[in-house]
Amino acid sequence: MTISSARPWSPARFREAAREIAATGQRIYGNGWSPATSSNYSLRLNADYCAVTVSGRDKGQLTETDVMVVDMANQPASVGKPSAETGLHTQLYRRLPQAQAVLHTHSPASTVLTMHYPHENILRLEGYELLKAFSGITTHESRLDIPVFDNTQDIDALARDVDQAMADGQITHAYLIRGHGVYTWAESMAACYRQLEALEFLFAVEVQRRQLRN
Numbered sequence: 001m002t003i004s005s006a007r008p009w010s011p012a013r014f015r016e017a018a019r020e021i022a023a024t025g026q027r028i029y030g031n032g033w034s035p036a037t038s039s040n041y042s043l044r045l046n047a048d049y050c051a052v053t054v055s056g057r058d059k060g061q062l063t064e065t066d067v068m069v070v071d072m073a074n075q076p077a078s079v080g081k082p083s084a085e086t087g088l089h090t091q092l093y094r095r096l097p098q099a100q101a102v103l104h105t106h107s108p109a110s111t112v113l114t115m116h117y118p119h120e121n122i123l124r125l126e127g128y129e130l131l132k133a134f135s136g137i138t139t140h141e142s143r144l145d146i147p148v149f150d151n152t153q154d155i156d157a158l159a160r161d162v163d164q165a166m167a168d169g170q171i172t173h174a175y176l177i178r179g180h181g182v183y184t185w186a187e188s189m190a191a192c193y194r195q196l197e198a199l200e201f202l203f204a205v206e207v208q209r210r211q212l213r214n
C-alpha cells in the first residue's frame, strides 16, 4: 500500500498565507492592539482549510512557523496547537464563502468601550467619513452597527451565537466581545487590515468623544 503525501491544500498557498499572517500580525502588534500574546489571525486556504496562528505566540515576533493549518471543523491538519479561538474563525469561513481573512485584536479602546457600557449590546458608528473603509459602504451618511457579545470561555457556544446573529442579519462587518476585543473579516488580508484599522480608529474616537461629553 502506498501512502500519499499529497495534502488537501496547496503548500505554496500555505507558505504565502503564513508569510502574510506573520507580516500583518507584526504590524498589528506594533499598533498596540495585540498585547501579551493576545489576538489571532487567519487566512482561508480553500473551501475546507484555513491557516491560523498557533496558540499563545507573541504577536510582536510572529513568524511563518507560528502559523498552522486547521480544517473548517477546527481539527489541526498540521503540527501545532491552534488558537483557542479557532472556532470563531472557522464559523466565519463556513458562514461566508467570500471571506478570505479574519483578524481578531485586543485593543484598549475596544476593551474600554465594551466594559464601561455593560448594557450596550450594539456599538453604533454613524456619520464618519472613515466608514467608507468598509466594503460596500460608499458615503459617510451610513450607519454601522457592531453587536457586542458577552465574553465566555465557551468558544463553541459563542460561535453558535455569532452564527445565529449572522443568520438573522444582525452582523455585517465585525462584532465585539465584551472586555475582550473585536473580530472582523474581509475578502482579502489587505481589506481586512484596512477594516480593522478603521475600526480601531473609530473605537478610539468614540472613547474620546464620550470623555468630552462628561
Ligand SMILES: CSC[C@@H](O)[C@@H](O)C(=O)COP(=O)(O)O
Residues within 6 Å of the ligand: 036, 037, 038, 039, 040, 053, 054, 055, 056, 057, 082, 083, 084, 085, 106
Ligand atoms: C493572552 S489572553 C488572550 C487569549 O485568551 C485569547 O483571547 C486570544 O486572543 C489569544 O489566544 P490564542 O490561543 O493565542 O489564539
Ligand SMILES: [Zn+2]
Residues within 6 Å of the ligand: 038, 039, 040, 085, 104, 106, 180, 181
Ligand atoms: Zn482573544
